[in-house]
Amino acid sequence: MSEHVEGRIGRRTHNAGALRAGNAGETVLLQGWVHAIRDAGGVMFILLRDRHGLTQVTLDETAPEAAWEVARRVRLEWVVEVEGVVARRAEAAVNPDMPTGEIEVRPTRLAVLSASRPLPFTPGTQAPVSEQVRLQHRYIDLRRPELQRNLLIRHRAAQAARRYLDRLGFLEIETPVLTRSTPEGARDYLVPSRVHPGEWFALPQSPQIFKQILMVAGCDRYFQIVKCFRDEDLRADRQPEFTQIDIEMSFADRDAVMAVAEGLARHVWREVLGVELEPFAVLSYAEAMRRFGVDKPDLRFGLELAELDWGATGFRVVRGALDAGGIAKAMVVPGAAGDTSRKTLDAWTEFARRYGLGGLLWGKVKEGDAWSGPLGKVEAELRAGIPGVSPGDLVLVAAGPAAAVNAGLGNLRNHVARERGLVPEGVFRFAWVVDFPAFEWDEEAGRWVALHHPFTAPKPEHVALLGTGREAEVLSDAYDLVCNGYEVAGGSVRIHDGEVQRKVFAALGMDAEEARARFGFLLDALASGAPPHGGIAAGFDRWVMLLAGTDNIRDVIAFPKTTTAQDLMAGAPAPVDPEQLAELHVRNTV
RNA sequence: GGGGUUGUAGUUCAGCCGGUUAGAACGCCGGCCUGUCACGCCGGAGGCCGCGGGUUCGAGUCCCGUCAACCCCGCCA
Numbered sequence: 001m002s003e004h005v006e007g008r009i010g011r012r013t014h015n016a017g018a019l020r021a022g023n024a025g026e027t028v029l030l031q032g033w034v035h036a037i038r039d040a041g042g043v044m045f046i047l048l049r050d051r052h053g054l055t056q057v058t059l060d061e062t063a064p065e066a067a068w069e070v071a072r073r074v075r076l077e078w079v080v081e082v083e084g085v086v087a088r089r090a091e092a093a094v095n096p097d098m099p100t101g102e103i104e105v106r107p108t109r110l111a112v113l114s115a116s117r118p119l120p121f122t123p124g125t126q127a128p129v130s131e132q133v134r135l136q137h138r139y140i141d142l143r144r145p146e147l148q149r150n151l152l153i154r155h156r157a158a159q160a161a162r163r164y165l166d167r168l169g170f171l172e173i174e175t176p177v178l179t180r181s182t183p184e185g186a187r188d189y190l191v192p193s194r195v196h197p198g199e200w201f202a203l204p205q206s207p208q209i210f211k212q213i214l215m216v217a218g219c220d221r222y223f224q225i226v227k228c229f230r231d232e233d234l235r236a237d238r239q240p241e242f243t244q245i246d247i248e249m250s251f252a253d254r255d256a257v258m259a260v261a262e263g264l265a266r267h268v269w270r271e272v273l274g275v276e277l278e279p280f281a282v283l284s285y286a287e288a289m290r291r292f293g294v295d296k297p298d299l300r301f302g303l304e305l306a307e308l309d310w311g312a313t314g315f316r317v318v319r320g321a322l323d324a325g326g327i328a329k330a331m332v333v334p335g336a337a338g339d340t341s342r343k344t345l346d347a348w349t350e351f352a353r354r355y356g357l358g359g360l361l362w363g364k365v366k367e368g369d370a371w372s373g374p375l376g377k378v379e380a381e382l383r384a385g386i387p388g389v390s391p392g393d394l395v396l397v398a399a400g401p402a403a404a405v406n407a408g409l410g411n412l413r414n415h416v417a418r419e420r421g422l423v424p425e426g427v428f429r430f431a432w433v434v435d436f437p438a439f440e441w442d443e444e445a446g447r448w449v450a451l452h453h454p455f456t457a458p459k460p461e462h463v464a465l466l467g468t469g470r471e472a473e474v475l476s477d478a479y480d481l482v483c484n485g486y487e488v489a490g491g492s493v494r495i496h497d498g499e500v501q502r503k504v505f506a507a508l509g510m511d512a513e514e515a516r517a518r519f520g521f522l523l524d525a526l527a528s529g530a531p532p533h534g535g536i537a538a539g540f541d542r543w544v545m546l547l548a549g550t551d552n553i554r555d556v557i558a559f560p561k562t563t564t565a566q567d568l569m570a571g572a573p574a575p576v577d578p579e580q581l582a583e584l585h586v587r588n589t590v
Numbered sequence: 591g592g593g594g595u596u597g598u599a600g601u602u603c604a605g606c607c608g609g610u611u612a613g614a615a616c617g618c619c620g621g622c623c624u625g626u627c628a629c630g631c632c633g634g635a636g637g638c639c640g641c642g643g644g645u646u647c648g649a650g651u652c653c654c655g656u657c658a659a660c661c662c663c664g665c666c667a
Contacts, residue, residue, distance in 0.1 A: 036627075038625095038626045038627065038629050039623085039626090039629085040624060040630080041622070041623035041624060042623075042624030042625095043623095043624045043625055043626075044624095044626085045625080045626050045627070045629085047627080056627075058626085060624065060625085061624075075618095089625090093627090095626095095627055098627080118600070118617080118618060119600080119617090120600055120601065120617095121602095121617085122601095122617080124628090125601070125616080125617080126602090126616070126628060127603085127616065128602070129601065129602075130596090130597090130602085132658075132659045133600095133601075133659095135659085182667090183667095184667050185667035186665085186667075187665085205666095206667090208667090231666095232665055233664085233665060233666075234666095235661085235662080235666085236660090236661070238666070351662095354593080355663075356663090450667050451667075452667060455667095562658085562659065562660085563659070563660065563661085568658095
């Protein structure tokens with residue numbers, strides 16, 4: 001048995017995308033799928049496909065009768081082997097749209113390696129096929145060049161990340177997949193224990209606690225490209241199992257972690273796309289919310305929001321919102337007065353309402369002080385206070401509770417930009433968002449919850465505020481990396497002091513006993529010589545989405561799940577035998 | 591949990607104001623064709639109109655429910 005270091009493995013001499021005019025005259029052996037058959041009678045063309053490309057195999061009167069017999073039998077998506085001679089195509093037969101279009105293979109031998117049943121669709125199918133059918137037959141869908149390309153991008157991104165982190169001295173260490181359920185955060189996927197009746201493992205939402213403990217264990221620099229599991233509803237950019245590039249560093253402050261993560265993104269983009277990223281902007285959470293209404297702003301276009309100082313207004317809608325403790329904000333859409341119909345405005349209003357806004361006020365700016373639309377009724381001096389307004393612009397104003405105004409206008413900003421073609425293609429605008437509030441008030445639970453997670457260090461100067469009832473003012477050393485409107489990484493400096501950790505648990509409504517019960521091992525670890533440490537976790541699937549230029553996470557995952565968290569190909573989830581349940585001490589209640 | 595879009599042949603779709611035998615394209619099967627590259631030409635097979643109920647003389651079409659795919663809100667430390 002010899003060891004293959006590179007190059008040729010097996011009997012293939014070339015892949016289906018390799019042959020060029022320079023190979024003319026060579027005897028080759030290709031294996032692959034039948035992508036298309038064009039039978040013109042006395043001459044027949046078979047397109048052979050593998051993940052590298054397409055090669056035309058041509059049979060004419062010079063082809064052996066045995067090859068003809070096989071060719072006439074062959075059907076789409078059968079797997080075949082071709083042995084033959086590379087020939088330059090006649091001038092008129094060259095296909096300039098194909099990388100291998102200058103040549104064709106004249107077979108001396110053609111063999112069927114594997115037949116295929118008639119398929120519900122083929123990779124060569126012209127009409128788009130529904131997502132449902134594609135997911136049911138994922139092995140066919142994955143044969144398509146686009147998805148092959150995405151898998152390749154994903155592979156290259158993962159390899160580039162590993163090389164970069166390895167070079168910086170990070171160790172790739174695996175953490176358990178069967179672990180324990182932790183409070184806070186997403187719903188857990190649970191796994192019953194056979195050996196311990198009534199007890200359950202949880203699949204990790206992230207390896208958070210383990211990586212911190214690895215720091216206590218002296219590992220210094222850790223990373224892992226790791227599956228995480230969250231049993232929450234799906235979105236176009238969210239799957240219940242997803243992959244993180246998980247990173248943790250000892251003796252590192254915020255800037256050190258951010259530098260590593262920025263370097264990682266820079267390296268991956270360079271290696272995968274050959275792109276040099278612009279310097280990453282840094283903005284505070286407060287600034288992001290003020291200017292963009294969201295904590296993951298898309299910086300590829302303008303349309304920034306402006307907070308309005310309309311405290312004096314008598315305008316009924318705004319007056320009411322302000323009196324109720326709300327705010328008013330404006331978004332100016334340059335040059336949109338002329339071509340924004342009433343229908344479009346209604347659709348935008350409907351869009352904004354989803355986020356809890358009562359509605360939108362709009363005004364089309366004419367020459368002078370004249371505005372048409374609802375904003376025309378607003379005092380002229382207040383309208384003059386909206387920054388950057390010129391005749392021909394469309395102004396949208398929302399008033400209400402701050403959260404609704406920000407979410408409504410912030411998301412509408414993305415929507416309008418897309419509709420009006422303001423989003424440039426092929427551009428990556430990365431930015432750091434820093435100085436997040438440590439806690440946010442959960443109305444439903446009636447308590448403070450961690451905005452990031454309970455192990456995030458409050459800013460040192462804010463630690464004293466813990467337990468004083470001023471939790472809302474506490475900022476944390478947390479940071480998110482955003483790109484083109486996606487959150488693509490998030491992390492923080494961690495609490496390495498058991499006392500501070502207890503105070504944070506207390507602020508979250510967890511008393512010492514409960515904290516002990518749930519996180520005792522972490523508290524013990526933190527009390528056992530814990531280095532200052534911090535880290536970050538990057539949403540690898542979203543990175544690949546951006547690299548691949550798609551807006552759907554299913555396009556970059558080999559075997560994704562549907563919106564209802566099912567695997568249509570494998571048919572999961574599915575019932576199991578009652579004996580299996582009995583063994584696990586579990587009973588179905590449905 | 592809520593809202594929206596979609597569901598008709600293997601696939602993608604059309605199907606009018608409720609009317610008699612539900613169509614097209616591609617694919618599939620058979621035949622023809624010596625330079626195709628969305629090959630072309632001739633012929634053929636193929637339908638639980640997602641599922642259940644209702645209205646009606648009559649339902650692919652209208653109503654109610656339900657299931658599924660997708661998008662969004664909630665949720666996602």
